[in-house]
Every structure is written in structure tokens, then in C-alpha cells.
Amino acid sequence: MRWMKLLLPALVGMTLAADQPSATFSSFNDWLGAETRGVRIGADGRLTLAPSLRRVAQLPEGVIWSAVPDGTGGAYLSAGTEGKIFRYSGGQVRPVGQVKGGIVFAMARLGQDLILAPTGEGKLLRMTANGDVKPFADIEAKVVWSLAVDGDNVLAAGGAERGAVLVQAREGSSRLLASLPDETAFTALAPDGQGGWYLGSHGRGLVLRYSRQGDRLETLMDTPFEEVRALAVVDGQLYIGADNGLTPKFSTGQLERREGYLQAAETGAAMRSAVLRMDRDRVPETLWQSAQSQVYALMAWKGQLLVGTGNRSRIFGIPLGTERRNDPFASLQELGTAQATAFLPSGGDMLVVGSNPAELHLLSEAQATEGTLESRIIQGAPLADWGRAYLTSEQPQGTNVELQFRTGSTETPDATWSPWTPPLRSGERPALPPARCAQFRLRLTSTRGGATPVVEGVDLHWAPRNLAPVWAGVDIMPPGLVITRNAPPDDIGIERVPLSTQKLIPALGYAGAEKRSFRRGGQSFVFHVNDPNGDALAFDIRLLPEHGSPMALEKGWKERFFTFDTLPVPDGRYRLEVTASDAPSAPFNAALTSLWVTPPFLVDHTPPAIAELTAVPEGGGLRVKFTARDETSLLKEAAVSADGEHWLQIAPEDRVFDQQEERFDVLVPRDQVRGDRILVKAVDQNNNEQTASVSVGGAGKAR
Template identity: 30%
Template structure:
């Protein structure tokens, strides 16, 4: 075995005059090589017996090895560990060179094209024919190639070197036969792949770098459209741009752009060479995207970090806990907010998810208003993070909403910024504890307590009582379910010792506010 490729199939082989072997191999994207099969142990070798009948097969001629010469091959194997595949997905196809000393070099690889044919040209260079699309490339070195021809058929299935500098190429889908010769044309065109600006963009200037012999000329033209493959909806080709230092692109604003280069050589002299093309463009600014706003349960806030003063604090009546970046220059991605949470009575945390399709840096303004109000009031300005904790102890009880406004003004010139806004679901602010009244009916060493509890903003969640500072005991309301703003309870105490007793009843509403009432009585 000369070479074991990580891809599954060898599609073509060619040998150059120096004896180097070139192999075009193909595989499926993401395919890993199969593990070697478990081969049975070979039996002990026996002395070879010469054949008694039949002619001997002809010797195999290996280019670069003289007839009658011998070669010694040493194979070293080890069992240091399991075989692992190279990192990253394997290419769809590649061309490798195996030198006479066994060194393997990958000359060309592609995730999109498949190498179907291979030949050595009269200059000793490997030429590969690919498919989907059909192309003929000459390989100049490791990962360096020059495109010789692009054919309308989908596959170049065979390449054969002809006389002199001629080369024949056969294609499929549909079948055709082409002849490539060494004659140079006075001009040639190159069509670039479509350039994707990701969104509708305005085109700036196009410039290029080229080597021009005396009398040589390079001209470029452009066209644009909003489909990934040029079609009838694209603009016509522009007039030629002749200034390599840069010309304003006349194609209309669109998402995709394609350029075409025309190279012209003077008479029989050397032709020009185009090395690089640069296209400037400005994406149309798109508004930020606000996906959702979440108001967390009462008292749950993120870990407190040092924060800078609010911009124009004299204009803001309500403050809160804010997580601030390091206070340095703006960055497109603010630092992540710690996941650790703490409980702070009266705080309500607001979180939101936002991004920008242009990758712009976003800032957020927060506003709020109560139920039944029409005007939004400022809460926080120019936040860089998507989190804010509001101190609700400064607000009257009731239902409130928060409005988040996102802006990309930090990344755009004045007058070109975009904004987006979203409003949260209503959330309840309740800082008033339930009101609790306790009455006692005595009867010897027993007592019955009648308890009534009311809470104005929200429903009552639970109730507990303690006799003479003993442990808290939960009690159920008389209707069995704690689900309303007014609940009644009945407690019967028996086996009381003679003397004074104190009973405390503690009632907690849905937002954690606690109210208490007590009764002091004497048992006989």
C-alpha cells in the first residue's frame, strides 16, 4: 500500500515523469474513515513452491525505478492508542501527491467540488477536472491552483494529454469533448462568485491590484440583485471600470453583487495578471430585534455589581440596581450577567432578549406606567446590559408595565439610527401587608380563636399561628383554599395550662408581605 486516504474512494490516479503519484480522492462531507477490520492471524509461512504450470506474469513497471533495481520498504506499527480522525470535517474531495520517498502532500481540497479526473500536462503539472460545477484547474502548489476553463456541463469526467501542449477533456451531463491548446487569446473574461452582503447594501468603490505589461489592460464591470443566483431580476452589467485605484460602483443597491473582469494583452506579448479585487459597501441599517421581556418573581435579583451613576440622575425619580460593564469603551457584546441570584425585599427584576441584524451595539431605555395611565415615565437610560432591577418600595400598590426601547445609535451616524420597543405583561406591586384581626372565645381550659385577614392588592397565600412563642403551626382557611383577598380561620386550642396565654397569627400574601395579629387571654 502506498497511501491510505481518510476519504472513501480514489477517483483518478496520474504519475509524473519523476515518479510522484497523484491521487484524486472523494468522500462524503462529515464522513469519518472506517476502522480497520480485524484480520485473522496469518498461519506460519511455508516455503514457497515454484509454480508447475502456466507462464509467469509480466513484471510491473514503476515510473522512476530502473528495471532490475530492488527497493526495501520498512513498515513500523505501534499500539499506543486508538486511531483518531483529524479534527474538523473532512473535505468533499482532494488531490494528494505521494513522492518517491513516501511523503504525502495535499495539493488541493474542496468542500464543494468533486475531483473526477486527473492528468499530468506536458510541463509536468497536475491538472484536475472537477464536477458541480465543471471546471479544469492546474495545480500550482499546496492549496494553490489556477482555473484553466469553466464548462457548462456539470462534470469533467476525463482528461487526456495530447500531442504537444494539447489536452482533451470529456464531460457528462451532457456528454461533450473539448480540446485545450496552448494558444493564447488576445483577451479573456473572469466571472466572480456572487458576493453576499447579508442584507440590502449600498455599493461604494471597486478597486483592484494587477500586473500589467506594456499595452495590457484590465477592466471590471458589476451587476447586482437580491437572489443568490443571478437571474432576470438582476441589473444589467455596468459600464466598464478602468481605474484600478477605485471607481464608484454604479449598480443599484441590493444584497448580492457580482463582478466580471476582462483582461486584454498586447499582440503576442505577455498577458496581464489580476491578483486581488476589493469592493466597499454599506449595509442598510435594520432595526434591533426585541424578542421577549420577563419580569421575575418579587425579590429575585441578579448578583449586585458596582455600577456607574445614571445619566442625568436629576431627571429620574426612580432608581434601582443596574449591572454596568467596566465603564470603558462600548463593545458590541456586553459582558455576561452572573447567574447567581439573591433575594432583596421589594425588588422586581426585568430581563429581556435583544440583538441587532447588523451586529450593532445596542443601548436600552426603560420606562414604566401604572394601570390606567397613558404616559410612560423614565426608569433608566442608556443601559448596555439586558437586565434591570426596580425598587418597587418607592411605588404605590397596583399593576404596572415596563417598556424597553432598544437603539443602535452608538454604531450609526446621526439620523440613521433605528429603534425597537416592546412592553412587558402587567405585574403586581404590593408592599402592603395583610390586616389581621383575632378574637377569642374562652371555655375553661379550651379557647376558640376566630381570625379574619384581608389584603387589598393581592390574594392571601398562607396563615400560621404560634401559642406562647412555640413553633409556627399552619392553618387552613374555613373554605379550604387560600385564593382570595379576604380569608377567615378558626383555631381551637385545648389542654391549656391555667394562666395567661398569647396567640400570634401570621398571614402572608402572594407577594410575601406579612401581617400579624395577636390575642392575649387567661385560661382557668
């Protein structure tokens, strides 16, 4: 059925059972569009309770650009676009100070003070814990993306007019360590554990190593991405977070708001980000990649690599040990903000920085006792009866999984949606009215420490509600215009077609193999009708006379145009009644119809009558007079001729063709007359034509 073809691209894991749609949620990609809190999504698609996460602080600014530990379990934060610095400590956030200049993308802690790099200033500033600010050093970088402390030195990685630069600064002085003119900037910086530094760049997305021996800069990897945003070194191995299109968003001072994921991972879609690993032998390997997320931060924690992403603020975990073979990655938690931009150790827990809105969350190794997952919105367009959902899960003692359901007519749930149903048993039919959209919610709980339910999948079934075809109208074509799949055998040729109809033929613009031609007595119609379900349509067509009984013309007609021969039909006014049915696609006991009746149109085969025809010499010409009358329609044309081949168009006495009877009085120049006979012609609006002749000086016979 055609509506099935329309729904398939939007439904992940969708299957067809007896021509009825269903959706299966069991793989990792099936859950991509879901909203999760406290639910871990494994690479195999299994759902379990996640590590505990709780929000501990909020900031009025939308974006936290940089965060560094304060040395006591808290953090210093640069937020907003006005150079404001905050400190999170003891569960509270308080302002520390503010620096002039642009956004502070990078900070480092030097002793008890902060080193700051305002954008566009070409200098580093020093801020005390009390908020006092003084210059630290002028540097050759206009934008600094990363700062690191090396003894009494501060290393700044960023961009200058000459390209990417790495600068070393001390109080009152600085020197350029390395530059790369072909790259825009160095965007990431991490110590290599051997006195050198790993660098990531924006431009070609390079991974480089700077060695102090000879101030040497070498390229280790040319990633297939535009930039390297994050670096982490774990057990001598380098982990790389690479992205496309992220640095320009930072540069504008506006990161994207939280946005919905694609409902499925599109085949062949360009990757937006990846996490790569380079082992001790400098052999690269792709550990994780995404067409939806972008990588903002990397940090090793509890035997796994945490990956902070946007714009869904998901925290992914990649195992660092051998268990990666069985569980290569997982979505651990979701902040509910747009981005998870930084990780800061806080005792045995991890402080996670979120932006849009600006928040701090504490991630714990302890397992959450409750988690929820709200599925992506499922489309049953245009209207669906929502059926049963089947839950496949393991629920050890002390754990539970609840399934709920709601429906609505908008693509984003709002106050018009139904409330969530009470918890449903697997296979229980929800008591909900038909609706365009639906969503289910899973609630995982545990009353036993360490025990978690496991959701293997959800199978959902529904049936689109059949809706009647919707008419927009029927076009009545000019008389004589014929529309067929193939030109009719008695096509009389374009040279005989009235000029007004000739202009319509090439301009109709029908797709496919329809042919347009002209044939006397032909009457065509074009149907404008749509089926909301995308069903194939068939048409029953009747002719309704102004007086008398309807006449059946076609039954089960499949084309969106129709032509019939009016010659067997008496002159008069008629309407066309067209009944559209979706029976060709719908079940016979669910087929629906919709009726359209056209405005009246005229069937007229009788030519006008010509009377009182005279042709009398007058001066240097010939005075021709006659009357033309049509019983059914208005006249539209008249002409005179001396030989029947060359005609002179003439207007009626009152200059306007607007009656069924018109009088004509015209003086024809003598040089236009050959012989002693004159012919006249009258044509009505249905192209019926009548001619008559008269001898010069005589009276013509009425016709």
C-alpha cells in the same frame, strides 16, 4: 464594532478602512469560490484568458466511470450504473452495448475490441465494436479499478477478499501477479517504461512498483493520503494524484454533485488531495495540494500536467519545465459539471470527460476569445449599501475587461436578484438598492489572437445598513428577586426568601457574574433584545404609572437585566418602558432605537388587614375565625401559631386563595395550643405580611 468581528471569517482578503468593510480579490484563494468559464487563474491570482474549451457531447447517464481512446480520435465510455457502453465519434455519442453485472469502473482496448470489468463479477468480458459480449477470463478481483494492455495480456488492478491484487489475464486464463493483504485495493496502474508497472493503492495510499523479475512488489512511497487515484509517467518521473475519501464514493455508485467551494482556504484545514512527483532518484515533492478539490485524473499535455478535479470540475495545469518556478500551477478551465474525471488525447487537442452531468469537452491549445468570472457571493448582512469597485488590470490593444454588479437577498442568486448592471468603469458607483448579498462579474475579451487582458485584482467597498434593535420581550421577575453584578449589602439571606422565589434563583441560568438574591421591595427585569448588526446596546428606562407622569429610572444602562427599589414608589399598577439604542457602536448620526413597554405589574408595599379575629374553645380544640383583606393584591397564604415560631398553614373557607378578601374558620387541635393566646398571619401576593393575636375566649384587635 461587533458586526465586523462576525464578518471577518467569511471574507477573504477583507480589510478595515474607517470601520467600514471591504474585500480584496487578488490572490489565488480569493478566487476559489468563483464560477469561471474561459478564465485562467494563475497561482499569483492574476486572471487571463484560458485555453479554449467547448462542450462536444452529452450523455443521459450522470457519471462516466471509465473512458478509453477508440484509436480514431474518439472514445469508448462506460456510464451509469447498469453497465452501458457508449462510443463518441464524429461529434456524436451512440450506444454500443450493455453488460450484466455492476458498474464498469475500468476498460481497456485490445485490438478493435474492448475488455470490460463489471464490478462484483470476478471476470473480464470482451465486447466487439458491434456490442457483442463474450467471456474473456475469470480473475481473482471483485472490483477492478484499472485495466492496461500489455501485448496479448491484460493487467487488472483492483481488490479481492484477500486485499489488493494485480492480475494478468489472457483469453480463457489468468494468474495472480501480486497481492497486498493490508490494502483494500490497487486503484491506479501505469507502465514504468522498463517492463514493470507502477501501482497506487487504497488504504494507506501507497505508491508501489511491480517488477516482472521475480514477481517483485516494492513500496516506493507512503503518501499522507488514503488512496492514490491517478498516476502519470513523464520523462522518467512519476506524478501521483492522491486523495482522501474518494474510493468510498465510487463504491456507492454515486459521486457528489457539484458543490460550492469554501470561501477561503482555512488555516490548518485537512488536505483533501495533492499532486506529488517522484523523480528518477525516487525523491518525492509536493507540487500542488487542496483542501477543497479531489484529484480524478492526470495527463501530460503541451508542456504541462493536466489535473482533473471535483467537485467543481476545475482543470489545473502544473508546468513540467523550468517555468514552474514563476508559475507553479494554474486553474486553466472549468467544465461546469461536478467532476473532470478523465483526459483522452484527440489529435492536437484534449478530450475531457465530465460527470454530474455526463459530458465531453474539447480542450484546445488555442486561446479563448472570451471568458467570464462570477465572484463568490459577498455577504453584507444583514443589509448593506454597496459602494464602488476598483478594477486593476492591463488591457493590451484589442483586449477588454468589463465589470458588472448585481445584488439580492438570498445566498444563491435567483429570480429575485437584480439584473446585472451595465458595464461599470473602475470606481463607478453601481445604481443598486441596499441588499444583503452582492456579486460582481468580470468579462475578459480579445479580438487579437494570442493577446489577453490581465486582471490583477478587484477591490470592493460597502457599508452595512444600520438596523434598529429587535425586541423579543422583557421578563418581569417575581417581587423581591434582585439581579445585580454583586450581591447587595443588605441581602437578607435565602432562608427568608419565599419558597416560590427560592426555586427561581438557581434556575435562572444567567451567564457571567450576575448575582441573584432577595430583598423586600426589589423588582427585577430581564431584557431579551438583539441587534441585527451585532452592535453594543444601551437602555433608557422609565417607570410608567397607571395614572400620573413617567419617572426616569436609568439612562444609558448597559446590562441586559435591571433591578430597582420600589419602596419609594406608591402602591399601584405600573409598566416599564425600555428604549434600546445601538449608540455605543453606531455613528451618532446613524444610531437607531427600539422601544418595548411591559405588561402592567403591581407595586404593593401595604400588608393585608386582619379583622374579626376570635379564638373560642370547642370540643377538644380551639375554633379560630378571622377575616383578612388586602387593598391592592390577592391573598396567597395564611397561618396560625401559638408561639410565633411554629406556624400551621391554613386554607380559607372556600379552599382557594383567589380574592383580595378571604374568610377563615378553622378548628385547631388543643395539643397544638400552648398558653392562652393565638397568633394568625396573612400574606399577599407581593409577600407583604400582617400578624394579629387574640386571647383564648376573646376577640382580637383588628390590624
